Amino acid sequence: MNDKKPVDIIQDALFSSSVFKEGGETTLNQSYIPENLKYREEKIRRISQNFRPLFLTKSGGSEGFSTNIALTGPAGVGKTVTSRYTVSNIQSMAEKYHIKLYTDYKNCWTTRTKTSILRSFLRDRFGVASRGFSDEESTDILIRRLNSEQAYLILILDEVSVLPQRDIRGFIHLPEEFGSEHRISLIMISRPTEWKVTLSSMVSQRIADVLQFHPYTLEETREILSYRANLAFKSAALSEEILDMVAEISDQTKNLRHGIETLYRSGRGADQRRLDEISPEMIRRAKNDVFPEMRADILEELKTHELFTALAIARRLHHKGITATTIEHSFKNYRIICEELNVRPNGEAAFRNYLSTLETIGILGKVTKGVKGRKGVRARLTIHDVPAAVLIERIEVFLSERFQMT
Ligand SMILES: Nc1ncnc2c1ncn2[C@@H]1O[C@H](COP(=O)(O)OP(=O)(O)OP(=O)(O)O)[C@@H](O)[C@H]1O
Ligand SMILES: [Mg+2]
Numbered sequence: 001m002n003d004k005k006p007v008d009i010i011q012d013a014l015f016s017s018s019v020f021k022e023g024g025e026t027t028l029n030q031s032y033i034p035e036n037l038k039y040r041e042e043k044i045r046r047i048s049q050n051f052r053p054l055f056l057t058k059s060g061g062s063e064g065f066s067t068n069i070a071l072t073g074p075a076g077v078g079k080t081v082t083s084r085y086t087v088s089n090i091q092s093m094a095e096k097y098h099i100k101l102y103t104d105y106k107n108c109w110t111t112r113t114k115t116s117i118l119r120s121f122l123r124d125r126f127g128v129a130s131r132g133f134s135d136e137e138s139t140d141i142l143i144r145r146l147n148s149e150q151a152y153l154i155l156i157l158d159e160v161s162v163l164p165q166r167d168i169r170g171f172i173h174l175p176e177e178f179g180s181e182h183r184i185s186l187i188m189i190s191r192p193t194e195w196k197v198t199l200s201s202m203v204s205q206r207i208a209d210v211l212q213f214h215p216y217t218l219e220e221t222r223e224i225l226s227y228r229a230n231l232a233f234k235s236a237a238l239s240e241e242i243l244d245m246v247a248e249i250s251d252q253t254k255n256l257r258h259g260i261e262t263l264y265r266s267g268r269g270a271d272q273r274r275l276d277e278i279s280p281e282m283i284r285r286a287k288n289d290v291f292p293e294m295r296a297d298i299l300e301e302l303k304t305h306e307l308f309t310a311l312a313i314a315r316r317l318h319h320k321g322i323t324a325t326t327i328e329h330s331f332k333n334y335r336i337i338c339e340e341l342n343v344r345p346n347g348e349a350a351f352r353n354y355l356s357t358l359e360t361i362g363i364l365g366k367v368t369k370g371v372k373g374r375k376g377v378r379a380r381l382t383i384h385d386v387p388a389a390v391l392i393e394r395i396e397v398f399l400s401e402r403f404q405m406t
Contacts, residue, residue, distance in 0.1 A: 019237035019270045019278060027231040028264040030257075033085050036227060039220045040082045043071075043211055047086045050209050051185070054090075054152060055097060065152060068172055068186045068206055072195040073213025076255030079189050082213075083156050087187065090154065100151035107158045109361050110301040114167035117157075118142060135170065143174075146183040156187045161194035162360060165202065172206040215254035222247035225259045233267060238278050245280060249287050261290040291390060299363075299394055304402060305346055308337045309354040310363055311395045313381050318388040325381050327355065341403050355381070363391070 018025075026032060037044065050069050071079045087103045094101035104121055111117050118138040122128040126145055130138045146153060160168060174182055188207075190199055204210075216224065225247050229238050246266075250259025265286035270278045302310070312333035316325040331351050338345035358364040364383060383391060 017274075017276060019233055019267050019276060021232065021234055024232040024234075025264070025267070028228065028260055028267075033081060033088065034228065034231065037078065037082060037085055038224055038227065039216060040078055043078075043082050043213065044086050046209065046211055047071075047083065047187070048090060051090055051154070054094065054099060054101070064147075064183050066174070066182055066185050067208045068188065068203070069209040069211065070188045070190070070195070070199070070203070070207050071211045071213060072190055072192050074192060074215060074254065076253070076257035077213045077215050078256065079213050080158055083158075083187050083189060087154050087156060094152075100149055102146075102151060102153045103156075104153070105156040105158065107301075108162040109159050112162060112357075112360075113164065114170050117155075121153075121155075139170075139174070143182050143184070152183045152185070154185045154187065156189065158189045160188040161190045161198055165198070168199070168203065172203050216256060218247060218251040221250050221256060221259060224256065225250065225263065228260060229263055232263065233278075234276075236277060237267070237270070238263075242278055242280065242283060245283050249283070258290055262286045265289055289390070299398060302357075302398075304343070304399075305350070306354045306357055307395050307399060308334055308341075308343075309351060310358055310383075311392060311399070312337055313358075313364065314383060314388045314391040314395065317383060318392060323382065327352070327381065330355075330381060341399070 027034070047069065050067055053065050053067075071083060073079055084105055087105070091101055091103045102125055104125075106117050106120075108117075111120060115135050115138065118135070119130050119133075122130045122138060122142060128141060128145075130141060133141070142153075145151075157163070157171070163171075171186060174184055188199070188203070222243065226243055229243060229246075246259050246262050249262055250256055252258075262283060263286075266278045266282040269282045269286055270276070273282075275282075299307070299310075309330070312330045313325060315337075316322060316329055316333055331348055334351060335345045355364065364381060
């Protein structure tokens with residue numbers, strides 16, 4: 001019989017030994033930027049070179065400077081981390097040379113319009129509440145502000161293809177509107193398909209440099225994972241053989257995120273089972289739970305009703321034999337979920353907006369037109385990339401944080 005007092009259980013759960021070093025778990029988060037980025041030296045150099053003129057302006061920077069560069073390459077090859085790493089170091093360098101430089105990172109999946117990107121920047125950095133201002137007004141405020149401070153801005157726009165085309169044009173045509181004197185530079189990141197299909201023809205004339213990222217080789221993957229494992233785990237927790245295993249798993253998809261998430265989940269698994277070493281079995285189990293194509297970090301930032309909507313569809317598709325569902329059906333499910341959580345449901349128009357957001361960010365499969373029936377053309381909904389059960393599990397984790405679901 002287990003006669004531990006609840007308080008001891010809590011104490012145990014909080015402080016019992018872990019395979020992770022203190023603070024190690026967070027080093028495997030998506031947003032963590034490691035101190036070293038092996039095999040990306042050349043990219044770091046090239047990104048930096050594009051910003052040399054910043055450091056050549058007369059001290060105090062009375063002149064404008066602006067450039068746009070693009071990074072493209074498949075999933076999990078270090079585009080995001082390399083850009084953030086480089087820009088953050090350029091920022092430190094600027095401080096050293098007394099050049100006033102602002103930097104910001106926006107994932108366009110979570111900040112989905114030019115207006116919201118500008119607004120949040122103005123609010124967070126300058127304390128300007130620009131709600132109600134038009135795009136042009138916001139841009140104008142920003143440019144004036146930078147001019148008066150003789151400051152520069154480097155803005156990373158990750159997953160830029162998610163922005164409406166009009167907004168992308170708005171960003172890259174700043175020089176025409178505001179003269180070549182302005183001080184805003186852009187680093188635009190996108191996957192190759194999006195780059196080729198939508199962006200390249202639209203923006204290429206305005207892009208000073210396009211950097212192609214390629215997947216790491218197996219050896220490189222192993223080296224990097226070894227470094228990341230060292231940051232995260234106590235030395236006894238992970239053997240060389242286990243590291244080989246993770247490197248091979250990651251190499252199969254050519255997506256480093258696969259390896260990093262496998263490390264993370266297997267570490268969590270070991271802790272839950274109170275083991276102080278990660279076993280091959282745990283890696284195998286963790287591997288099956290990792291869907292590198294799914295953007296867990298994006299899920300985390302979805303608004304509550306969007307999560308409800310995704311859950312509604314996933315639950316419906318979780319039934320045996322059902323591969324697609326309808327808007328009507330999902331809307332019904334959405335209302336049930338709202339009821340379960342005591343939240344007032346929004347109307348069908350709002351619901352359709354959530355659907356199109358989920359479609360844009362790739363969680364929902366293309367809302368294809370179904371056959372024409374008595375009720376007119378009916379859209380059919382499917383989900384992409386991951387099994388419904390996995391999607392349900394992930395969403396419920398986020399919802400339980402927000403709602404203390406039982
Ligand atoms: N050279 C490296 N050294 C250490 N960690 C790395 C390196 N390259 C990538 N990573 C890590 O691998 C993971 C995937 O990298 P990142 O998120 O930058 O990929 P991405 O190319 O932006 O992928 P996506 O197109 O899916 O957004 C991150 O956790 C990142 O920290
Ligand atoms: Mg990325």
